Amino acid sequence: MSMLQKILEDMWIDPELLAELSKDQKEVLFHKIREEQVRRWQSWFRALPPPTTAAPRLQWAPHASMWEEKEIDEAAMLEAEKRLQQAEEQRLRKQLEEDEREARILAEIQVQEEMERRRAEAQAKAEEYAKQEEDERKRLEEEAAKEAQLQKEREEYMSLKEARLAAEKEAKARAAREARLKKLAEQRKKEQEKLEKEAEEAERRAARDMEKKQQEIYETMQSVRAQARKTQEEQEKKMDKIYIEQEKQAKKAEEEQRKAAQKARDQAKKEKASTVERKVAEKLEKVAAQPPLPDRKSKRTSLSLDVAKSGMVEARPSRPANEQEVVEWFRSVEVPKRVGLQANGRYHSWFHGAISRGDAEQLLAGQPVGAFLIRVSTRIWGYTLSFVDAGDKFKHFLVDAADGMYSVFGAQAREHKDLNTLVRFHQAIAVSKSGTKLTKPIGDINGNRSLAQLLA
Numbered sequence: 001m002s003m004l005q006k007i008l009e010d011m012w013i014d015p016e017l018l019a020e021l022s023k024d025q026k027e028v029l030f031h032k033i034r035e036e037q038v039r040r041w042q043s044w045f046r047a048l049p050p051p052t053t054a055a056p057r058l059q060w061a062p063h064a065s066m067w068e069e070k071e072i073d074e075a076a077m078l079e080a081e082k083r084l085q086q087a088e089e090q091r092l093r094k095q096l097e098e099d100e101r102e103a104r105i106l107a108e109i110q111v112q113e114e115m116e117r118r119r120a121e122a123q124a125k126a127e128e129y130a131k132q133e134e135d136e137r138k139r140l141e142e143e144a145a146k147e148a149q150l151q152k153e154r155e156e157y158m159s160l161k162e163a164r165l166a167a168e169k170e171a172k173a174r175a176a177r178e179a180r181l182k183k184l185a186e187q188r189k190k191e192q193e194k195l196e197k198e199a200e201e202a203e204r205r206a207a208r209d210m211e212k213k214q215q216e217i218y219e220t221m222q223s224v225r226a227q228a229r230k231t232q233e234e235q236e237k238k239m240d241k242i243y244i245e246q247e248k249q250a251k252k253a254e255e256e257q258r259k260a261a262q263k264a265r266d267q268a269k270k271e272k273a274s275t276v277e278r279k280v281a282e283k284l285e286k287v288a289a290q291p292p293l294p295d296r297k298s299k300r301t302s303l304s305l306d307v308a309k310s311g312m313v314e315a316r317p318s319r320p321a322n323e324q325e326v327v328e329w330f331r332s333v334e335v336p337k338r339v340g341l342q343a344n345g346r347y348h349s350w351f352h353g354a355i356s357r358g359d360a361e362q363l364l365a366g367q368p369v370g371a372f373l374i375r376v377s378t379r380i381w382g383y384t385l386s387f388v389d390a391g392d393k394f395k396h397f398l399v400d401a402a403d404g405m406y407s408v409f410g411a412q413a414r415e416h417k418d419l420n421t422l423v424r425f426h427q428a429i430a431v432s433k434s435g436t437k438l439t440k441p442i443g444d445i446n447g448n449r450s451l452a453q454l455l456a
Contacts, residue, residue, distance in 0.1 A: 003318075003380055003382075003398075003400045003402060003409065004029075004032065004400070004409065006318055007029070007032075007033075008032060008033065008036045011033065011036070011037075013029070014319065016379065017319065017379055017380065020377075020379045020384075020396070020398060021398065021409075022395050022396055022397060024395070024397075024432060024433050025397060025398065025409055028409075039236070040239075043236055043239060043240050043243070044243065099218060099221050099222065099225075100218060102221070102414065102425075102429065103214050103215075103217040103218035103221060104214050105425060105428045105429065106214075106217050106421070106425065107210055107213040107214040107217055108210070108428075109421055109424045109425065110213055110217075111206045111207075111209075111210060111213065112424070113343075113420070113421075114202075114206060115199075115202065115203060115206065116342075116343050117343045118198075118199055118202050119199065120343040120344050122195040122196075122198070122199055125191070125195060126188075126191075126192055126195065129187075129188045129191050129192070130188065132184070133181075133184045133185065133188055136180065136181070136184055137181060137184075140177040140180060140181065143177070144173075144174065144177060147170065147173065148170075319379065319380055319381070320378065320379075320380070320381065322378075323354060323378050326354060326376060326377070326378050326381075327354070327453065327454055329381060330376060330454050331454065331455075334401075335455070337404075337418070339351075339418065339419055340374075340419060340420075342420075346445075346446070346447060347447045347448070347451060348420070348423075348441065348443075349441045349442070349443035349444060349445045349448070350372060350373045350374055350423065350441035350442060350443050351373075351374055351419070351443070351448065351451070352373055352374065352375040352376070352443060352448045352450045352451070353375065353376055353448065353450030353451045353452070353453055353454050354375065354376040354377075354378050354450070354453070354454070355375050355450045357384075357386070357396055359450075360373060360375055360384075360386040360394075360396070361386070361394045363442050363443070364386060364387070364388050364394060364442060367388050367440060367442060368388065368439065368440060369388050369389065369390055369392070369436060369439070370387065370388065370436055370437055370438055370439030370440060371387065371388045371439065371440040371441075371442050372385060372386065372387035372388070372423075372438045372439075372440070372441065372442065373386055373387075373441065373442045373443055374386075374399065374419060374423070375450075376454065377398060377399075379398070380398055380400065381400075381401055381402065382398060382399050382400050382401035382402070382406075383398075383399040383401065383406075383419070384396050384397065384398055384399065385397045385398075385399050385408060385431070387431065387432075387436065387438060388436075389432050389434055389436050390432075390434040390435070390436055391434075395432060395436075397409060397431070397432075399419070399422070405417065406418065406419055406421075406422050407422070408422065408426070408431060423438060423441075426438045427439070
């Protein structure tokens with residue numbers, strides 16, 4: 001269960017966590033809570049029994065040229081329904097356009113990641129061939145130097161004929177060494193050309209497959225969205241069923257109370273005054289002792305208890321208690337997933353350890369709009385995206401890492417498979433309401449020192 005889902009279920013947020021949210025994230029959270037309140041009210045309203053037909057409140061004269069109230073209500077309802085349908089169609093069109101755009105960007109990110117991986121492999125192979133050539137060169141030079149030293153020592157005891165033969169032998173050995181080096185150079189050149197051709201072919205193949213990848217991502221997004229709607233509808237039906245059952249029980253208890261009170265009143269009329277007073281008092285005390293109807297707060301509490309009894313309980317607490325728990329979580333959960341690592345095995349320069357907000361702002365001071373870094377959060381199971389927004393303002397957005405996915409709380413409601421994809425996504429899609437995109441990573445390209453505590 002993500003952090004946002006937990007907040008909406010409880011309708012409560014920890015004050016310390018609320019203080020960590022930026023202004024934009026607080027606005028998003030307010031709208032989400034309001035939407036959830038409206039959804040619950042609509043669910044409650046649908047569960048109400050249909051109203052009984054009542055007599056008209058107004059009686060008009062036969063000659064009065066006025067519309068009937070029923071006709072006015074039907075016309076208003078039809079107009080309202082038409083407007084709602086138009087608004088929903090417009091929202092769906094906009095959503096489809098955004099999905100197509102994001103699918104194209106995500107496909108480009110996948111292709112770019114694949115090309116970077118191939119380039120890293122090609123670079124590693126090229127370096128390996130160069131090292132082999134250099135090692136062979138050194139070995140041959142050492143052999144030549146050793147042979148020259150031995151030849152010098154032998155020349156002191158050789159005749160002219162032996163010296164000439166030794167010189168010819170040395171010339172042949174030198175030519176063999178040069179041929180060996182030339183052959184190694186040609187092999188390395190051929191391997192380099194082969195790698196370059198493979199890279200070019202991979203780029204052309206990736207360009208051809210771009211549209212296919214985009215369509216696959218788009219279909220996956222639509223499938224996930226449909227599954228989310230289905231899950232939400234099932235959850236709403238479950239909650240509605242629980243609430244209707246509670247309403248029935250409450251009405252039954254209320255009816256029993258009413259009957260008991262009526263019976264007490266009828267019995268009181270047949271008794272003497274003293275007996276009436278005594279029995280009425282007993283009955284009233286008994287009625288007062290019975291439980292009242294459940295209010296909205298008790299409804300929410302009982303629903304939460306029902307959900308808890310059904311087994312929907314997280315193995316990990318909703319938030320870490322201290323920094324040590326964050327370190328243990330990062331080592332056990334995030335390190336095996338290679339979070340923050342590049343294809344070459346080094347950490348991204350923008351990836352930092354559990355540094356404070358003040359430290360992050362010091363690193364971002366004087367940087368252009370869009371400069372950013374990601375640091376491990378000590379408030380939630382996730383991270384904090386710190387960046388320079390328009391007007392040289394520092395923004396700190398929480399990045400929820402629940403359920404193995406990563407999403408910026410308060411920006412796009414898009415989940416990503418890793419932080420690298422999230423960063424590249426918001427280099428193309430604005431991360432804030434002001435339209436700021438991530439541009440310049442801030443940190444050490446060889447790895448930030450703040451990671452030592454997490455990896456020690």
